[in-house]
Amino acid sequence: MTGPAVTIRPFEDADWGVVRAIVEEVAAEGETYCLPAGLPEDRLRAFWLSDSATLVASVDGEVLGSAHMGPNRAAQGSHVGTASFMVSSRARGRGVGRALGEHVVDWHRRHGFRGIQFNAVVESNVAAVRLWQSLGFTIIGTVPAAFRRPSGEYVGLHLMHLPLGVPEAARPDSLAR
C-alpha cells in the first residue's frame, strides 16, 4: 500500500457532514448502490447510521470513507452479519476500502458472528468484488440483471459470504434486532 496510513475509528456526530457528502456523491454516481439520488437528510441518516455500528476511515485527519455493520437478519438469522462501505472518489485505490473491510471483519469476529454476507455487490464494481475476495469472501451466487446502471445496462448482483468459525458460546444474541 502506498501513501499515508489509514486510521479507522467509530463514527462521531461531528463526522456527519463529511460522511453525508460521501453518501450523496456515491448515490449521485449511481453505480454501486440501489439508492436514489437526492434523498432528504433524514433518509440519508437512517440509511447510513441506523445499523449496530458505523466506522469512519481517515488519512491525515481527513475522513475519506465510512462503513456500517450489524446483523443481516433478525432472530434465527442474527448470527450472520452484513456491512456497507463507501469511499470518497478522491481516495479510491488508496487502501481506504481495504482498511475498512479488515476492521469490519474484525468487528464481526469480536462480536461472535458466524459469518458475514454482502447481499448486493454490483457485478461491474470489479474493485469491490476483488477486494472482498482478497479478504476471503466468495461469490455464493449472482442474481442476473438485478442492477440497472445509469447507462441503462443491466448487470448482476453478487451475494458474497465469508464464514467465521465462532464458538457457540459467543453467539451475538445481544445484537439481535
Next chain:
Amino acid sequence: MTGPAVTIRPFEDADWGVVRAIVEEVAAEGETYCLPAGLPEDRLRAFWLSDSATLVASVDGEVLGSAHMGPNRAAQGSHVGTASFMVSSRARGRGVGRALGEHVVDWHRRHGFRGIQFNAVVESNVAAVRLWQSLGFTIIGTVPAAFRRPSGEYVGLHLMHLPLGVPEAARPDSLAR
C-alpha cells in the same frame, strides 16, 4: 389438487385478525422466518402490511394464508420483486401456498418486473423449496448455516430467483421505494 378451490383476493383491513394469527403462529413455530416470536402488533403489521401489495387466500370463505410483495430493492434494483408467504398450519398441503405463489408471479408480470427473488428460503423448508422450483424458481446460491432452527441446528438460506422476460417499456418505476 384435492379439496375445494382456493380463492385469492387483495387483503382488506377486516382480514387482519386472521392474518395476524397466522403470522403469530408461524413466528412461534420459528422454522421458516428470521422473525422473533411475541412481537407487538405494530411490529407485526409493519412486517406484513408495509409492502406494495398484500393478498389473502381463502377456502370456503375462511382465510388460510397470505402473501405480500413488492420491489426487492430501491432505485437501480427496483425491477426485481420479492414476496413472502404464510399459510396456516391447518391448511398446509392443500394448495394454498401454490395458489398464492401463482398469483404473486402473475402480479409481478403484470407490473413489469424483470424477475422475482426470494432472499432467505430456509433449506429445511423442503415443501417451500419444491413449490418454488415447481413454479420455475432456481436456487442461485445458499448461505451456509445462516438460519438457526429452534432445535439449535444450523441450516442454509437459499437465494431463489425466477427471471421474467418483461419489455423495457413496462419497468416498474411507479413502484420504486
